[in-house]
Amino acid sequence: DGGITQSPKYLFRKEGQNVTLSCEQNLNHDAMYWYRQDPGQGLRLIYYSQIVNDFQKGDIAEGYSVSREKKESFPLTVTSAQKNPTAFYLCASSILSEPKGQPQHFGDGTRLSIL
Amino acid sequence: GENVEQHPSTLSVQEGDSAVIKCTYSDSASNYFPWYKQELGKRPQLIIDIRSNVGEKKDQRIAVTLNKTAKHFSLHITETQPEDSAVYFCAARERGFQKLVFGTGTRLLVSP
Numbered sequence: 001d002g003g004i005t006q007s008p009k010y011l012f013r014k015e016g017q018n019v020t021l022s023c024e025q026n027l028n029h030d031a032m033y034w035y036r037q038d039p040g041q042g043l044r045l046i047y048y049s050q051i052v053n054d055f056q057k058g059d060i061a062e063g064y065s066v067s068r069e070k071k072e073s074f075p076l077t078v079t080s081a082q083k084n085p086t087a088f089y090l091c092a093s094s095i096l097s098e099p100k101g102q103p104q105h106f107g108d109g110t111r112l113s114i115l
Numbered sequence: 116g117e118n119v120e121q122h123p124s125t126l127s128v129q130e131g132d133s134a135v136i137k138c139t140y141s142d143s144a145s146n147y148f149p150w151y152k153q154e155l156g157k158r159p160q161l162i163i164d165i166r167s168n169v170g171e172k173k174d175q176r177i178a179v180t181l182n183k184t185a186k187h188f189s190l191h192i193t194e195t196q197p198e199d200s201a202v203y204f205c206a207a208r209e210r211g212f213q214k215l216v217f218g219t220g221t222r223l224l225v226s227p
Binding site: 031033040041042044045048050058090094096102103105106107108109 | 121147149156157158159160161164204213214215216217218219220
């Protein structure tokens, strides 16, 4: 069954701690994305990657880091520099296609809270 | 860069009525416009999308229209049902870029 798997579903972070959110896809998609969603707001792009070992900052990259060592995996680390990390984090993936756009498929999300 | 505005932020309708959600975008080079439905605590799911070479697309009770000249696109839901209640997001993709820019969402409430 193809799809995007995010883990954990819920995560708690202590002061000064880095935490890593997992995102794995078996859709053979080249592009992967991380979004942050705050209550009552839209999705804001943190980072995205179009190819292994390459990624670009989105609109709110400060306090976050990513890696793309494998096509299937795009983990997001929320560092201690992110002072307001409480949010719902969504991972997505898509195929690459020009000039036509392609839909992004989302995982079930990780809800991160501060202890 | 692209900027997407979405209205209204909240929409309440009676079951069986139609609902219309509107979005405007700023970059005339944008060429792909998806709509997502998100139920509480769940993932956004694609419900319909349209590309810039098409003016209208329909899928059963859902339709999307695109006006490239005015740079706006709309979601139309006919014969609404309580299970249509959710938050709906529009998005726009700039030509040449893979990333989507999302609107702030519309909370649709369909009352029985």
